[in-house]
Amino acid sequence: MGVPLVEGKDLFVHDHKVFMRTVMGPKPVHAIYRRLNDEFLDPLAFNADSLLGVPGLVEAYRRGNVTLANALGTGVADDKAVYAYMPRIIRYYLNEDPILDSVETHICAEPEGLAYTLENLDKLVVKPVGESGGYGLLIGPQATRAELDDFARKLQDNPANYISQPTIGLSVTPTLCGNSVEARHVDLRPFAVTGRSVWVLPGGLSRVALRKGSLVVNSSQGGGSKDTWVMAS
Amino acid sequence: MMIVSPTPLLSRYAECMMWLARYMERMENLARLLEVTETFVRNAEGQTAWDSILAINSDECLFEQLHTSAQHAEIVPFYVTESRNPSSLVSLAQAVRENARALRPLVSIELWTQLNVFSRNLLNLKNGDMTEHNLAELCTRVRQDCQTHFGIAEGTLYRDQAWLFYRLGKALERSDQITRLIDIRYHMLLPRSEAPGSDIDLTQWTSVLRSAAAYHAFRRLRPVTLTPANIVGFLLKNDGFPRSLSTNLRQIDETLALLAVHDNLRQICSPLRECVAELRASLQDQTAEEIIIRGLHDYMSWIQNQISHLQNAIAATFWPAPVYPDVASTAMADQEQS
Numbered sequence: 001m002g003v004p005l006v007e008g009k010d011l012f013v014h015d016h017k018v019f020m021r022t023v024m025g026p027k028p029v030h031a032i033y034r035r036l037n038d039e040f041l042d043p044l045a046f047n048a049d050s051l052l053g054v055p056g057l058v059e060a061y062r063r064g065n066v067t068l069a070n071a072l073g074t075g076v077a078d079d080k081a082v083y084a085y086m087p088r089i090i091r092y093y094l095n096e097d098p099i100l101d102s103v104e105t106h107i108c109a110e111p112e113g114l115a116y117t118l119e120n121l122d123k124l125v126v127k128p129v130g131e132s133g134g135y136g137l138l139i140g141p142q143a144t145r146a147e148l149d150d151f152a153r154k155l156q157d158n159p160a161n162y163i164s165q166p167t168i169g170l171s172v173t174p175t176l177c178g179n180s181v182e183a184r185h186v187d188l189r190p191f192a193v194t195g196r197s198v199w200v201l202p203g204g205l206s207r208v209a210l211r212k213g214s215l216v217v218n219s220s221q222g223g224g225s226k227d228t229w230v231m232a233s
Numbered sequence: 234m235m236i237v238s239p240t241p242l243l244s245r246y247a248e249c250m251m252w253l254a255r256y257m258e259r260m261e262n263l264a265r266l267l268e269v270t271e272t273f274v275r276n277a278e279g280q281t282a283w284d285s286i287l288a289i290n291s292d293e294c295l296f297e298q299l300h301t302s303a304q305h306a307e308i309v310p311f312y313v314t315e316s317r318n319p320s321s322l323v324s325l326a327q328a329v330r331e332n333a334r335a336l337r338p339l340v341s342i343e344l345w346t347q348l349n350v351f352s353r354n355l356l357n358l359k360n361g362d363m364t365e366h367n368l369a370e371l372c373t374r375v376r377q378d379c380q381t382h383f384g385i386a387e388g389t390l391y392r393d394q395a396w397l398f399y400r401l402g403k404a405l406e407r408s409d410q411i412t413r414l415i416d417i418r419y420h421m422l423l424p425r426s427e428a429p430g431s432d433i434d435l436t437q438w439t440s441v442l443r444s445a446a447a448y449h450a451f452r453r454l455r456p457v458t459l460t461p462a463n464i465v466g467f468l469l470k471n472d473g474f475p476r477s478l479s480t481n482l483r484q485i486d487e488t489l490a491l492l493a494v495h496d497n498l499r500q501i502c503s504p505l506r507e508c509v510a511e512l513r514a515s516l517q518d519q520t521a522e523e524i525i526i527r528g529l530h531d532y533m534s535w536i537q538n539q540i541s542h543l544q545n546a547i548a549a550t551f552w553p554a555p556v557y558p559d560v561a562s563t564a565m566a567d568q569e570q571s
Binding site: 004005006007009010020021022023024025027 | 240241242243244245247338394398492495496497498501551552553
């Protein structure tokens, strides 16, 4: 994308304006595409112990001196219940049908969704709506009876916290495990950049679950990554 | 030829580039010093003068803190595997790794790969791996690994501002190292009671040259006359020898001149260049004999102070410590490297 890759300590705020620390002196910064969670962005505004953030950034943002993408609070769009509404959102804004279908998603906050999920718990993947990193989920086909019963209780206690989806049969790929090559599950995350037009990056993030049989590819759970090529033809 | 990049170099990258070069250079020097000391350097009693390395690095206090008795046998591990000693090979390997990791977007894959492998090897060293028999072998390998690194850097690093900070770091470290070496070894070999010009121990003086990788070059220039003043003069003032003080001061100046070409850097660089000009002038104005008669130690100390002042001035100019309002100011402050 041709923008400098910076860390929190490469930026500072002076007079409520954001600057980048360079050998040519401070350079003004007007827009930041950030990969930090809200709570680490600015120790003066949120988590005071954060060493990753930029002190004063949020005040500069409030005064309109810097644009943050994604804006503060956009984490709400990460709520997994949004999956279920995607076809309806596309229809509402574009009056079109989705070209790529999403995985069928049941919202446990809705009575039919909850009933369906409880009935088919051993076939479904159930995920907490507000979590990420592969935490707190249930993979029905791989769970024991006791785990299923336990999860059913959690689900009934707080149905709004969950969605469920059919278990996807992820592909496998040859993976170096110790001294041998074994099959491990992978997924592919493509990236699309939206500006005046939309283009898909000619590559992607391939994540691999390093534990045998596991369908959880998240790096926070010990997952790895694979080099990914897109062939021209 | 210098490439001016559209986005200016981040201060953090400049700092890491400089310290990457400094630590690599320091590691090469230390490996060579250990190697030469083991083979050649002897004290008055004819024993290996390991403690001269402590003096060269000004590490006597730290060594005494970590060891109740100043056992010579403990000096080698202190410089190889002791992680509490910031100038040991393992500590330097760690420091080099941290800087190189931060520089991953800037350095070539070849540079990172070589550095990754060799620093890992060093970090995995155990005390048991290091016996009297294989110290020389280990040091030779480290020295060659460092030289490989410098070769890869020369052959693959993109010539933009980052490269200039790398060059600055290398020349600053060489300037510092050569003055330390001369200072300590000269006074070890020439006690004050002994008059300059009396019989000298050729092997010991040759080892000073070897410690600076200068033996061959010196012999080409002076096949016959090996005197302390000649050696001191060569290491301080020879413009053709790549590790001499004068060569490195010249390189610091040339590098600052290249930096000064960028937009607004001319003014910023000028106090730094004045400091280097003063050092160079003082070196040109005196012969080695004059330096020795006026007091080699004081002159070496002055140069070391000036170099350290220059390092601090470069840091204050290109990566000034951020000033944060009240909260968490100490925690946010950068970790100083040295």
